[in-house]
Amino acid sequence: MAQHAKYSKVNPQWEEFVRSQPTLSNFRTSDDHIIQRRAAFQKIAAEGPQYRPIPGDSEVTIRNFTVPARDGYQIPVRSYFPKQSSSSTCPLFVYYHGGGWTFGDIETGDDNCRLLCLHNQLCVLNIDYRLAPKHVFPTGINDAYDAFKWAAQNAHSISADPAKGFLVGGVSAGGNMAGVIAYLARDDKIDPSITGLLLSIPCCLMPQAFDRLPQWKDELLSIELNKHSDMLDVRSYNQLIQDILKAPPEDPKISFLLNPDHTKLPLRAYFQIAGLDPIRDEALLFARLLREHSGSKTLVHLYDGLPHGFWRFQELPAARSWAGDLYEGTQFLLNGGQDGLVVKGYGQPDAQSNAGRDVSKVA
Template sequence: MELTHALKNCSFVSDAKYSVTDHKVPVDGGEIVVRVVIPESDDPKQTFPVLTWLHGGGWALGNIDQDDWALRVWSTELQVVTVNVEFRSAPEHTFPIPWDDSYTALKWVASNAASISVSLDKGFLIGGMSAGGNLAATVAHLARDDPFFSDKPLTGSYLAIPVIVHADAYPEKFKDQLLSMEQNKDAPNLTRDSMRFYLDTVKAPPEDPKTSPLLYPSHAGLPPAYFQICGLDPLRDEGLLYERELRAAGTRTKLDVYPGVPHAFQVFSPTISAAAKYEADTLVGLKWLLAGAKY
């Protein structure tokens, strides 16, 4: 899904100064591209926090260009380096390749922080939208459990309308809380059947926690998380449930809900007032993460 439509009237971006560089990152069986946007500074030694971004599109659609403008807005408005990941996608590249590529990209960011003007101590965020939100949620779990990140942990997750659990893997104890896949099965933009098509195309095993991060045995020790959830979205209830589960496990969370609008409404209806609120909330939510979730 694309974030750029509602942001193209942001006049400050045309006047803002930043650098954009594509880097090739080796991955198992090939290489991927990550696009790095760095705000310009008069101080050549200036460092910034970083957001690694994973685009939406059902692990099959979309590319590094779809959110390019939005990430430039965030970089300039928030003074943050953004790293836009071109993970390999289905149908050519199925599970677990998109997940593994995303995790490799995060490790690349941590290993190359100094060369891209990043100080991880100032903020080390992972984020994504829709299927990208699924990747971000999984990557946060993987990084929590990996000794590689023990001295450089993630400091925040941005989970926008995320895929959190496969409909064939709903835990029995949560089934009465996961009603939106059926209630919103024919909603605009994303239906129950199209969600299943994407999952089938990427060949994601329903009960694997990479597919369904709700199923990780523990959610303790995850970084603060910012959620955006749409009321008319088949994914609504899994996002709301995941936010509750993270909060119950001790993770600080921030949640914005948009009643009566479907999945990725801000992309398909960028001129409505709710879309403007969504975009404004995004900046507030990212600021909350960058501030260490203290306000």
Template structure:
């Protein structure tokens, strides 16, 4: 990111996005316009299914199977696995986005299939429990428990984590991935994680951001009225999941981990320019790369809002995002 001197320039619009807005009558779509979580859940489910349907079938996927997995509190969640035609591939565990409140297995169906079919991963798609029915830290705990389940059952799933063990997620799922990368390191998790994939991640609650980083945090204000995910939408999700007092917890704001960030696995970031969450992700990537000397790779999408590829799957930038998701995970695999 050293070549981008002013992160604020990443909000500058592009002709492609201007054309999208024009097609919508100049009115940007915003999740914050939904006041009811249940209605929003239905809309997002339909949108994600449409995104998956807009792509050609993925060859190389031998089997998709749902498993009921018991969590630490006795509750059960669904975990869907994708097995490649060639067995004993690396392992990827996926945490979907949706502000901890919406979304499900359909969110990352396409990417799981692509990672399985094109790179030979056994992909594990985690359907963690949602807020407001299940408050913080349920989503984080469910994903950590599901990751442990995947590792413990790797051989039965035809996976070989020694060839690569990557976790990843989008938005809220990216937040969870960042948190779990720290938990796995601190607990000396075996087999060890070999990569972390964070798509448009939430990394640190703005109110909890350390003073030394505040001079670089402009996106929260600059993109407060951005399309798809506005500040109003962020507040809706955060209020569903946890109270303000908990937003400085290291589990929710992994930038604040008391044990620091040394010895984390290589990290791949995908970051949108017109996203309120943009700068916290850029701050975190810089910290890993410059302060800790860790391997990172970043793809930035200037002038585009949070989650654009899901809502507008047919534009060229959306196709590029999906392609680069696979290429970035391949890069993580090569670091093993």
């Protein structure tokens, strides 16, 4: 909606950070391939400060093993269980790392999985799905869903109890997979059912498929407003989908908003959405569809004027609070609480906190 256009105003802290990083500044006028860009982002993040204390093996029980994919491939997975848990079982969270379907592995999500496990007393299963370009669509999502189904059927083997909570989530491409799986699990009547979705900067609808949903044209403005965003620009995003992943944009197994039925989806969902992200509005639309069609409660943290993946750079005040927001959102999925849209301003002069507001009125 047009009211969200104000979140496309670049946050001063991001502008200051870009000025301090010549590599990021140069991207604004370059035609570098998305692979080169992502490698540069990872290098900048790795060389910057690392603020989050990560739980070690003395606090979290770690197991590495494999589960079978439909084609016989053994999918590497890693489970996490809090050693100081007051119970022999914990709620289950199936986690998918980000990386644009082309980067990342089981180590990419390791920090988040350890933190979620310890701080939220969760049993977490981290999925190392196969990546493009070696493994093009739909291999990655098939791995993700096969591992999810294994978890639903074998939760007891990793000391998880889905009756206490069955969460699915991830970051960026991982958030896309979690959204796709919500529909697949519903249609396949997977038991136990998913109780909550965690969607951090999720991809919900490929740009090339926007014309298939003309009824929502007026709600999907960020793809144009933020098309030159620093971390994810639309040109390279299209390049990724068409040339590297080779995913048909009209396939609901990647553009999950194309599903015609949005009923009977999980009853709680937590979103982290970046205001300067081209894919901002599709995530806000999905939150609305969950509320209106499935009666879901949604908590949305919207980061005003910040781009896709900003949290990688721990120099930013907003990045340092991102993990805390993640814990809060996960607690909402497990225990309920106040839903709504919370705008995170972080120095943006016209940003206001909307904690506790009815998100259906603003998103």
